[in-house]
Amino acid sequence: MRLLRSTLDLFFPPLCLSCSKRLKGNETLLCLTCLAKLEWLEGVCSVCGNEIKNKHCRYCSSQHIYFDKVRSLFHFNSVVQSLIHNLKYNETTIVSNFLKSYFEIYLNSYDPFEKIDLISPVPLHAVRKRARGYNQAELLSGKIAKILDTEHIPQLIKRKKYTKSQTQLNKAERDNNVESAFILNNKFDISNKNILLVDDVFTTGSTVNSISKLLKENNCNKVFVLSIAHA
Structure with missing residues (x-):
């Protein structure tokens, strides 16, 4: 060999x-x-995870936020972008395991969340998942669930509406694009549960905020978000 x-x-x-x-x-x-260009993201808002230079966060004060805390591993740069691109389109075990090692270091060092009852990925629409062959957020959420020894429910949230890619959309367009795009799998009781959502990148927060709203409407306690990078 x-x-x-x-x-x-x-x-x-x-x-x-x-x-x-x-x-x-x-x-x-x-x-x-x-x-060496993988830099931990620090000095962030206690809620949305955006970098702030003073105690006032313009992101949080400008909209209604349904999630309780967002944390990301890294500053978004070209190196992080390459990792995420390969995770999304050229997935190999070595890429997800590489990222798992950083999630493990981060979670053990910073312990950023309260007690988590279950973990779920931000879902892909079934059409997009079939075309890609997997959901990169689900790959990550499964590994994070093992790190935290917490229940993993990939089917908790379903994307019922096929939405266009968020990449080239502004904040208002992203909000509109994901409005009413998700449904909760009623087989699972989330009452009073603390839920950790996992995604690859946190950009404007439109997607996770829409999902968080849905979860809160179904009586979950708190929604936390964890991603590779904050763009």
């Missing part, structure tokens, strides 16, 4: 996911230069 790996590396050397530089023997996925 080692001989096969060495032969493959000789003809197909592993490259950094971000800068495409050839990786050295002690490097995995990212070269040391790119690895």
